[in-house]
Amino acid sequence: MSWQQVVEQTVVGLGYDLVDLERSAGGLLRVTIDWPWDATQAQERFITVEDCERVTRQLQYVLEVEAVDYRRLEVGSPGIDRPLRHARDYERFVGETVDVTLRAPIGAAGAGAVAPGRKKFRGVLRRGEAPGAWQLELVEDAPAKPAAKSSRRPAEPAAVQVLGFTLDEVREARLAPIVDFKGRRPRGAAGNA
Structure with a gap:
């Protein structure tokens, strides 16, 4: 199993969606998570710091067991400019x-x-x-011009x-x-x- 599949399986197993996965040459492994979308939800849920901590701890264990080489792990939310991939x-x-x-x-x-x-x-x-x-x-x-007066119409x-x-x-x-x-x-x- 590839390291990407290991990360995705871990994130999904914890109940989150894997939005993005990035690995830089400097050893940074960046994982972006979100809550799975449910059209029947009345209100959208947002990722918290506690969610990121939970995923980080689990990924640290799994990546160590799978012997995935990385220097730093970052887990975060997609933010206001969330990518649309699927x-x-x-x-x-x-x-x-x-x-x-x-x-x-x-x-x-x-x-x-x-x-x-x-x-x-x-x-x-x-x-x-x-x-x-x-x-x-x-x-x-x-x-609109910054200091322009608006017309009444x-x-x-x-x-x-x-x-x-x-x-x-x-x-x-x-x-x-x-x-x-x-x-x-x-x-x-x-x-x-």
């Missing part, structure tokens, strides 16, 4: 703002108003119509563009690191930005 991650975060980088730039044909040659996009993740298809609702806003909504893609076309995807200092809102609530 189809279940995309299912979990439908309706959230994500950053997607495609493997190849989009072509000029069929791209709509999106500039050809572009590979990086930010938008709201949606399910596509076909199985395995995904969509990203791109909203192109004109940036509400601004016209920006045009929404939709980018369709499959997971095979994605090089990297992660949750957009959007911080709201007004307090945590329930998922799917209006004003997610």
Whole structure:
């Protein structure tokens, strides 16, 4: 059994999901964990320091028994810019703002108003119509000037563009690191930005 399989089996055995696994040349072994997603959950659970300590202790024992060579072990949570790696991650975060980088730039044909040659996009993740298809609702806003006064009339909504893609076309995807200092809102609530 490879060291990656040993780590995954240990993390899953403790009741967590293995989000990411990284090994650097300097001997650092970085393990990122999260709670398994359950669509029926009323509220999302978050990884705590105690969860990381629990996984660290267990991994130290297992890696020693398996004679895995490493110098330092770090166990942490995925954070606000959590990577999306599997189809279940995309299912979990439908309706959230994500950053997607495609493997190849989009072509000029069929791209709509999106500039050809572009590979990086930010938008709201949606399910596509076909199985395995995904969509990203791109909203192109004109940036507001920092000291500009707002008009009393509400601004016209920006045009929404939709980018369709499959997971095979994605090089990297992660949750957009959007911080709201007004307090945590329930998922799917209006004003997610």
